[in-house]
Every structure is written in structure tokens, then in C-alpha cells.
Amino acid sequence: MVRLSRFHRLALLAASTAVVTGGALSQGSAFAATQWQEITDSPSGISVRLPGKPVMQRYSDHGVNSRDYVVPTRYGALGFSVFDGPAHAQAEPWDLKTGLKAAVDGYNSADIGAGLRGTDVHEGTKDGDRYLEAKLVGVGGRTGHIRFVDHGRQSIVVMTVGHDDQRDAVDRDYRQVLDSVKVPDHGPRQAQGPAVST
Structure with a gap:
């Protein structure tokens, strides 16, 4: 059985992102100067730099444990999740396509009317x-990016959602988080493939 299809907690990152933004994306809220800081997921040792102190939530479902780290931003929210697969399924690949569907569905269930959908999937x-x-992309100028990475024992998800009038900040922050990911035994992670078109 492919691991990601066994649980739907991936949608909680998206739902958390929607809840943090209160279902209404800011179009210029006053935020203090962004203080980027390195956040380390202690069970896995995976770390990223995020633009502020995240709200962290833990979940467990069908032998899969996850930690979600979500930061509100001036344009919406940015989140990072680490999923640990069940020990008996470590050799199986993560079902990344199902993950995308779960994340979009999760966001839309928490923010009714968002109409969020994935485009330019690669x-x-x-x-x-x-x-x-x-x-x-979604209703009301929602815009963002999402990436799932299969690291074997763990899967990583980075997701940001904001408003189209602040697309440059949405794109820049997403790229900065991707470039900061460090995975034990992998060294610093580099951005994987083209992700942001401005």
C-alpha cells in the first residue's frame, strides 16, 4: 500500500494555513519586520528557515506521525510539515499526487469558498x-505554491498561500524556505526544479 494514501493528515497543513489566515487573506496588514529563524523538527533533524515563530501542531494517524509548522505572513501564511512513515512501509514511496489532492481539499474544507486548486503540476x-x-490559485486572488518531497523515511511539504497583489513576496518567501531546507545525511538542500514563475 502506498504510504500517503493511508492517511489524510496532510490536509491539516493546508487547513492550518487557512485557519491562521482566518479564512481571509490580508492585503497589506501591518506586520513587523520579518525575523527569519531556523526551525528544526527535532524527531527528524530536518530544518528550515521560516519568517517568524511558527504555530506547531502534532498529529498521528495510521502509524504516520506529522509535525506542522505554520507562520502567518503579511500576505497570508507559509507552512512546513514533516511526515514520518510507518516502520513497516519504509521501502514504499510516498504518494505525492494524493498528497496534493489532500492538501488542496484540506485548505478548501477549512476556507469554504476558497476554490483553491493546483496548476502547473510537475x-x-x-x-x-x-x-x-x-x-x-483560488478565488479572490489567492495564489501560492506547494512542494512535496519524498525523503524515504520522511516526506516534507512546503506550502504558502497569499494574495495576488503580493505575489512577489509569496514567491520570494517560498523560494527562500525551499533553499533553506536541510536534511540529515543530505547536506543543505538546493531548490529542486523550477517552481516559481514571476
């Missing part, structure tokens, strides 16, 4: 790890 491999990435 897959690739970088440094031996498979990834799937999509642009996100």
Missing part, C-alpha cells in the same frame, strides 16, 4: 529524492 528528482510541485 514532478522530478533532485539529489535522489522525488518531488511534486504545483502552483496554487
Whole structure:
């Protein structure tokens, strides 16, 4: 059985992102100067730099444990999740396409009327790890990006949703988070394939 199809907690990252924004994306809220900081997921040792202190939530479902780290931004929210697969399924690949559907469905269930959907979906491999990435578009000028990476024992998800009038900040922050990902035994992660078109 493919691991990601066994759980739907992936949608909680998206739902958390929607809840943090209160279902209404800011179009210029006053935020203090962004303080980027390195956040380390202690169970896995995976770290990223995020633009502020995240709200962290833990979940467990069907032997899969996850930690979601979500930061509100001046344009919406940005989140990072780490999923640990069940020990008996470590050799099985993560179902990244199902992950994308779960994330979009999760966001839309938390923010009724958002109409969020993935576009420009593409897959690739970088440094031996498979990834799937999509642009996100929705009602009312919602825009964003999402990337899933299969690191074997763990899967990583980076997601940002904002408003189209702040697309440059949405794109820049997403790229900055991707470029900051560090995975033990992988060294610093580099951006995997084209993700952001401005």
C-alpha cells in the first residue's frame, strides 16, 4: 500500500494555513519586520528557515506521525510539515499526487469558498529524492505554491498561500524556505526544479 494514501493528515497543513489566515487573506496588514529563524523538527533533524515563530501542531494517524509548522505572513501564511512513515512501509514511496489532492481539499474544507486548486503540476528528482510541485490559485486572488518531497523515511511539504497583489513576496518567501531546507545525511538542500514563475 502506498504510504500517503493511508492517511489524510496532510490536509491539516493546508487547513492550518487557512485557519491562521482566518479564512481571509490580508492585503497589506501591518506586520513587523520579518525575523527569519531556523526551525528544526527535532524527531527528524530536518530544518528550515521560516519568517517568524511558527504555530506547531502534532498529529498521528495510521502509524504516520506529522509535525506542522505554520507562520502567518503579511500576505497570508507559509507552512512546513514533516511526515514520518510507518516502520513497516519504509521501502514504499510516498504518494505525492494524493498528497496534493489532500492538501488542496484540506485548505478548501477549512476556507469554504476558497476554490483553491493546483496548476502547473510537475514532478522530478533532485539529489535522489522525488518531488511534486504545483502552483496554487483560488478565488479572490489567492495564489501560492506547494512542494512535496519524498525523503524515504520522511516526506516534507512546503506550502504558502497569499494574495495576488503580493505575489512577489509569496514567491520570494517560498523560494527562500525551499533553499533553506536541510536534511540529515543530505547536506543543505538546493531548490529542486523550477517552481516559481514571476
